[in-house]
Amino acid sequence: MFHLCSYNDFMQMSLTFARDGRLPEILKRLRASWPPRGQGKCDPLSQLIFVIVAARAPGASALAAFQRLKRSFPRWHDVKLADLDLLTRALAGVEDAREKAKTIQNILREIEKRHEYLELDFLSDWSTSAARQFLESLPGVGPTASAATLNFSTLQRTVLSVSDETARPVRRLGIVPEGAVRSSLDRHIIERMPTEWQAHDLTALHQGLEKLARHFCHHGRPACKGCPLSDLCPTARRGAGDVVQFKRRED
Numbered sequence: 001m002f003h004l005c006s007y008n009d010f011m012q013m014s015l016t017f018a019r020d021g022r023l024p025e026i027l028k029r030l031r032a033s034w035p036p037r038g039q040g041k042c043d044p045l046s047q048l049i050f051v052i053v054a055a056r057a058p059g060a061s062a063l064a065a066f067q068r069l070k071r072s073f074p075r076w077h078d079v080k081l082a083d084l085d086l087l088t089r090a091l092a093g094v095e096d097a098r099e100k101a102k103t104i105q106n107i108l109r110e111i112e113k114r115h116e117y118l119e120l121d122f123l124s125d126w127s128t129s130a131a132r133q134f135l136e137s138l139p140g141v142g143p144t145a146s147a148a149t150l151n152f153s154t155l156q157r158t159v160l161s162v163s164d165e166t167a168r169p170v171r172r173l174g175i176v177p178e179g180a181v182r183s184s185l186d187r188h189i190i191e192r193m194p195t196e197w198q199a200h201d202l203t204a205l206h207q208g209l210e211k212l213a214r215h216f217c218h219h220g221r222p223a224c225k226g227c228p229l230s231d232l233c234p235t236a237r238r239g240a241g242d243v244v245q246f247k248r249r250e251d
C-alpha cells in the first residue's frame with residue numbers, strides 16, 4: 001500500500017505538471033489488487049462484435065453467448081445473412097439479445113457496404129481519431145464501444161474505454177473535472193496520464209476500474225473503508241457515509 005504522500009501532495013503535483021500525479025499510484029494499486037488478465041488480443045471486428053454482445057451483460061454470459069455465436073455462424077458473412085430468430089437464439093442469455101442481433105447484422109452490412117470486406121484490420125493504417133470516427137459512424141456503436149475496439153484488439157491504440165460503471169469511480173476520485181460530460185471522460189484522463197503510458201496501461205486501468213466499481217465503488221453508497229484507493233480519493237475524505245447518486249445511463 002502507498003502511504004508516503006498525502007492526497008494534497010498528489011494534487012499539488014497534478015497542478016504543477018497539469019497531470020494527475022495520482023494516476024500511476026492508482027494504476028499500481030489496481031494492478032496489485034486485481035492482476036490484469038493476460039488475454040490474447042483478437043482482431044478488431046471480433047472485438048467490436050463482442051463489445052456489442054457484452055453490453056449490460058455479465059462477463060461470463062457474454063463470453064458464452066459470443067462463443068455460441070461463433071460456433072453457430074463461423075464466418076461474419078454467415079452472421080450477416082443469418083435468420084434473425086436463429087441469431088437471437090445463439091445470443092440467448094444476454095440482455096436484449098434480439099436488438100443486439102439486429103445491431104450486429106446492421107454493423108456487418110454497413111462495413112461490407114463501405115469497405116467491401118467483412119473485417120476491420122484496415123483501421124491499423126488509420127489515425128486513432130479517424131478510426132474512432134469510422135467506428136462511431138457504424139449503427140449502434142458509441143464512444144465506449146469504439147474505444148474498447150481500438151484498445152483491446154490487435155489495434156492496441158492508446159485510448160480508454162469508459163463505461164457507465166467505470167465512470168463512477170473516475171468521477172468520485174476527481175480524476176476528471178466536476179460536471180464533465182460522459183463522452184469527454186476518456187479525453188480528460190488521457191490528458192492527465194503519464195506521457196509514457198501505452199495501450200496496455202489503459203487496458204489495465206479499465207479492467208481495474210471495473211473491479212473497483214463492482215467491489216467497492218458501488219452505485220449509491222461506496223464502500224470506501226476497504227477501498228485500496230481511499231487515501232487518494234476526495235470522496236472518501238469527505239466521509240465514506242456520503243451517498244453520491246449517479247444516473248445509471250449517462251450521455
Ligand code: SF4
Nearest residue numbers: 217222224227233236
Ligand atoms: S474511496 Fe470510495 S468513492 Fe473513492 S474510489 Fe474508493 S470506493 Fe469509490
